Amino acid sequence: MASSASRFDDGTFVGFARRHVFVTMFGVAVPLLVFACFIGYPIVYTIYLSFFEWNGMAPQKKFVGLANYAYLLHDKYFYIALVNNAKWLIVSLVFPVSLGFLIAYVMKARLVFAPSLLRTIVFFPVTMSLIAVGLMFLLILNPVFGAFDTLLRSVGLGFLVHEWFGDYRIALYTLAVISGWAFTGMPMIFYFAGLGDVPKETFDAARIEGAGHWRMIRSVALPQLRPVTAIIVMLTLFESLRAFDLIAVLTKGAPFGMTNVLGYLVYMESFWNSRFGYGAALSVVILVIAGSLAAVLLGKVLKGAFDV
Amino acid sequence: MNFKQNGLSRRTFVKASAALGATAVAAASGVKMARAAPAELRYFYRAPWPSSEVYANWLIDEWNKKNGDRVHVTGASVDGETYKTKQTIELSSSNPPDLFYSWEGGRGKEIVDNGFSADLTPYYEKYGWDKKLNPAGVTLSVYNGKKHFVPTEMCASVVWYRKDIYEKLGLKVPTTWDELMANAQKGKEAGLAAFMLANQKKWPSQFMWSAILVNKHGLDVYDGLINGTIPWTDPRAVDVTAIMQKLAQDGMFEPSFNSIDLGPAMVPWTQGHGLHWYQGSFNLGRFRGDQPQCCVVPMDFFPMPAFPGKKPVMSVFAEDTIMIHANSPNKDAAAEFLDWMVSDAAMSKKLEIDKPFPSNVNSDLSRLSEMEQRLGKAMAESGSFTFMHVDHATPPAISDKFLDGVQGVLAGAMSPEDAMKLTEDEAARVKKS
Numbered sequence: 001m002a003s004s005a006s007r008f009d010d011g012t013f014v015g016f017a018r019r020h021v022f023v024t025m026f027g028v029a030v031p032l033l034v035f036a037c038f039i040g041y042p043i044v045y046t047i048y049l050s051f052f053e054w055n056g057m058a059p060q061k062k063f064v065g066l067a068n069y070a071y072l073l074h075d076k077y078f079y080i081a082l083v084n085n086a087k088w089l090i091v092s093l094v095f096p097v098s099l100g101f102l103i104a105y106v107m108k109a110r111l112v113f114a115p116s117l118l119r120t121i122v123f124f125p126v127t128m129s130l131i132a133v134g135l136m137f138l139l140i141l142n143p144v145f146g147a148f149d150t151l152l153r154s155v156g157l158g159f160l161v162h163e164w165f166g167d168y169r170i171a172l173y174t175l176a177v178i179s180g181w182a183f184t185g186m187p188m189i190f191y192f193a194g195l196g197d198v199p200k201e202t203f204d205a206a207r208i209e210g211a212g213h214w215r216m217i218r219s220v221a222l223p224q225l226r227p228v229t230a231i232i233v234m235l236t237l238f239e240s241l242r243a244f245d246l247i248a249v250l251t252k253g254a255p256f257g258m259t260n261v262l263g264y265l266v267y268m269e270s271f272w273n274s275r276f277g278y279g280a281a282l283s284v285v286i287l288v289i290a291g292s293l294a295a296v297l298l299g300k301v302l303k304g305a306f307d308v
Numbered sequence: 309m310n311f312k313q314n315g316l317s318r319r320t321f322v323k324a325s326a327a328l329g330a331t332a333v334a335a336a337s338g339v340k341m342a343r344a345a346p347a348e349l350r351y352f353y354r355a356p357w358p359s360s361e362v363y364a365n366w367l368i369d370e371w372n373k374k375n376g377d378r379v380h381v382t383g384a385s386v387d388g389e390t391y392k393t394k395q396t397i398e399l400s401s402s403n404p405p406d407l408f409y410s411w412e413g414g415r416g417k418e419i420v421d422n423g424f425s426a427d428l429t430p431y432y433e434k435y436g437w438d439k440k441l442n443p444a445g446v447t448l449s450v451y452n453g454k455k456h457f458v459p460t461e462m463c464a465s466v467v468w469y470r471k472d473i474y475e476k477l478g479l480k481v482p483t484t485w486d487e488l489m490a491n492a493q494k495g496k497e498a499g500l501a502a503f504m505l506a507n508q509k510k511w512p513s514q515f516m517w518s519a520i521l522v523n524k525h526g527l528d529v530y531d532g533l534i535n536g537t538i539p540w541t542d543p544r545a546v547d548v549t550a551i552m553q554k555l556a557q558d559g560m561f562e563p564s565f566n567s568i569d570l571g572p573a574m575v576p577w578t579q580g581h582g583l584h585w586y587q588g589s590f591n592l593g594r595f596r597g598d599q600p601q602c603c604v605v606p607m608d609f610f611p612m613p614a615f616p617g618k619k620p621v622m623s624v625f626a627e628d629t630i631m632i633h634a635n636s637p638n639k640d641a642a643a644e645f646l647d648w649m650v651s652d653a654a655m656s657k658k659l660e661i662d663k664p665f666p667s668n669v670n671s672d673l674s675r676l677s678e679m680e681q682r683l684g685k686a687m688a689e690s691g692s693f694t695f696m697h698v699d700h701a702t703p704p705a706i707s708d709k710f711l712d713g714v715q716g717v718l719a720g721a722m723s724p725e726d727a728m729k730l731t732e733d734e735a736a737r738v739k740k741s
Contacts, residue, residue: 272708
């Protein structure tokens with residue numbers, strides 16, 4: 001046995017596979033096959049489809065080369081959606097991520113009463129379907145009988161009342177804030193867990209040195225939580241690029257396409273306007289943008305964040 | 309085993325076993341001997357209202373009760389908003405539905421052009437649908453000289469108005485555009501929304517746009533825009549968009565009209581905050597509310613009034629239309645089911661469960677309110693097809709841009725020229741492709 005083991009122990013994958021057949025089969029081959037079928041093939045097919053014009057009904061697809069990409073470069077709706085995705089990302093990074101961190105910190109520092117209850121309340125929306133969240137806010141922010149406007153008026157803040165979904169200048173931010181409300185629990189729970197891993201002595205030492213909460217957040221907590229922040233930023237990035245549900249429920253891109261984001265534009269072009277080739281081209285662009293942003297974030301902004 | 313002890317003789321056991329075996333074999337293979345399996349029809353439909361679902365279930369259940377042993381129907385529905393996206397997938401699948409809902413106009417043409425719709429002309433002749441269906445609906449069903457769908461619900465777009473407020477303000481039903489505007493102005497001065505729009509989903513404003521264009525510039529101009537022989541940047545299309553823009557700028561629509569959908573807009577309407585509402589008769593379901601007869605508030609209708617020197621045209625169109633899939637192996641059975649759908653009995657039941665108006669002109673409208681009966685009669689007598697609003701008439705890609713443009717104009721974020729250019733650019737792209 002010893003001789004056969006050494007025969008396969010040549011440092012190559014083949015050698016490893018021969019020695020660990022079970023692990024190779026179920027730990028490598030099967031996951032790779034599943035990935036290839038359910039992730040790899042759709043990606044490759046989407047790229048292939050992006051070179052065609054197809055309405056989803058005709059048996060034949062018409063090869064158009066790079067025409068879909070050329071059209072995309074001049075498509076006003078694409079740029080609106082792209083900018084909206086960027087705005088959505090910024091709002092998501094500022095609002096739910098920051099708020100999630102602050103809530104986690106005040107809970108860990110026991111600055112609030114009943115932190116467990118607060119944690120449950122903040123995390124609860126994460127468990128809700130975004131469709132349900134959307135329908136709920138559709139009623140809350142309704143300009144005719146919505147509770148939010150009524151509340152604002154009743155406390156003398158009627159001047160703040162807006163057409164939350166109808167005013168093209170603020171509709172997207174309304175959506176992003178609703179999304180943030182539903183998402184805050186996610187960074188909160190990550191940060192809460194991360195803060196638990198920060199040695200208590202570090203905080204104690206900082207406190208003895210006279211550091212206040214702001215200083216401890218800036219100089220102790222955030223540097224120690226860099227890997228967590230990296231994960232949360234990546235999650236937020238992908239969540240922002242995938243934004244779809246709330247737009248589908250609340251605005252459908254209205255008013256006049258000003259709340260379109262890339263994910264919804266893909267849906268509209270593919271399934272509503274029957275332009276599957278163009279929808280595929282948009283999907284490829286989303287893939288490239290997501291990949292590039294992830295590379296930049298991990299390679300530059302969050303370099304070394306995972307080296308723990 | 310001791311059979312005697314259990315009170316069961318060996319002979320009885322053998323006989324019972326043989327009988328059981330024979331029954332099992334008969335059950336497995338003999339059913340066919342007794343009766344052929346029924347033809348299975350799949351009916352894929354759009355259910356935009358809760359009552360649509362109830363009515364469709366009634367249609368299917370009643371059919372299956374009477375004919376289920378011969379032709380069995382199974383229904384599958386999708387809500388109004390997502391039907392269009394699901395339809396493409398269903399129709400091109402390897403096991404498509406035998407019958408399916410399809411829009412008229414541009415969307416219907418896409419389906420016909422892609423070969424999914426069977427030619428129903430022979431069935432029109434066989435069942436005499438020409439004679440009993442609304443002529444406008446029959447005209448709309450024709451693509452390339454062949455009839456491709458059966459209309460099951462007809463609609464008309466009219467100006468709904470609050471009768472009680474008209475009386476209170478001493479207004480008369482207008483017969484010209486100028487009179488309508490004068491009434492609207494008086495309504496506005498009384499603190500009302502002269503016109504309800506409820507344009508959150510951007511399609512409601514097109515009804516008024518289409519009606520103004522047809523009544524001011526003529527049906528031939530509208531047809532030209534739809535058919536692509538007149539560009540959307542034509543000054544007449546821009547002019548109508550500018551009229552809509554002016555109405556918005558003058559505060560003739562309800563506050564926050566781009567944020568309110570049709571359902572919530574019923575609140576200010578029933579509370580008496582709106583004077584007019586130009587919209588399709590499919591809204592009668594909302595106007596009726598929970599009452600057996602329309603309406604929850606005193607209201608009536610009049611057609612979009614005439615512009616100087618023009619004869620007014622009322623928009624009559626098919627709201628629900630059913631096609632038979634070209635690949636259905638049971639086309640005859642599907643046509644039989646369609647004939648049941650437009651039968652006098654089924655259409656009269658539609659008025660009881662669902663909303664008006666049935667496409668069968670012989671349907672008993674006596675169940676409806678006097679106002680609805682009057683409108684139903686006007687629709688039946690309107691002759692052949694008049695015009696469809698833009699998102700029925702054109703392919704979705706074009707209407708989507710058109711609706712965005714008009715909504716942008718109403719919001720004050722786009723000029724009428726830019727809105728029409730946006731539409732024309734898309735129409736040109738579609739034409740080219």
